[in-house]
Amino acid sequence: WPYLWGARINSWLWTRNDSAASHVVDGVWLGRMPSRRDLAASPYKTVIDLTAEFSAPDAGIRWRAAPSLDLITPDAHTLSQIAHWIEQRKREGPVLVTCALGYSRSAMAVITWLAASQRATGLQHAIDQVRQARPGIVIQAHDHPVIESAIAQARMRDQTGAK
Numbered sequence: 001w002p003y004l005w006g007a008r009i010n011s012w013l014w015t016r017n018d019s020a021a022s023h024v025v026d027g028v029w030l031g032r033m034p035s036r037r038d039l040a041a042s043p044y045k046t047v048i049d050l051t052a053e054f055s056a057p058d059a060g061i062r063w064r065a066a067p068s069l070d071l072i073t074p075d076a077h078t079l080s081q082i083a084h085w086i087e088q089r090k091r092e093g094p095v096l097v098t099c100a101l102g103y104s105r106s107a108m109a110v111i112t113w114l115a116a117s118q119r120a121t122g123l124q125h126a127i128d129q130v131r132q133a134r135p136g137i138v139i140q141a142h143d144h145p146v147i148e149s150a151i152a153q154a155r156m157r158d159q160t161g162a163k
Contacts, residue, residue, distance in 0.1 A: 083154040103136050
């Protein structure tokens with residue numbers, strides 16, 4: 001519990017002046033790890049969680065997890081898989097894509113989804129869309145090739161109908 005308590009406080013300190021989540025487009029939201037209280041007051045039908053440091057709160061909501069370490073770029077396969085999950089689950093209602101702060105790992109996943117689903121014309125347009133919704137996102141230049149690869153994988157999956 002000491003680690004989890006510290007991680008929660010850290011998350012709160014970094015994001016206390018921002019909204020818990022920001023709507024990006026088409027019922028897809030990007031934000032920090034929600035509390036049970038956040039979820040009770042939310043419209044989300046599904047949470048897609050990229051944290052490795054938190055457990056899902058017991059809130060009676062569909063939960064998909066792709067644990068990724070903080071400060072480490074998720075691999076292209078993971079980002080591609082999450083883009084697929086977003087597209088599948090948003091048909092059932094609003095989706096929250098989350099990581100500890102909602103600034104990096106989850107932002108990369110939403111960027112991948114936007115570009116792969118052609119809701120953005122390319123990587124930079126997708127980054128701009130996410131940054132407009134959640135200005136504090138942190139996407140580094142070294143993340144771009146991984147995201148580009150994930151976009152290509154997601155598009156190929158969609159073309160071949162793979163699951």
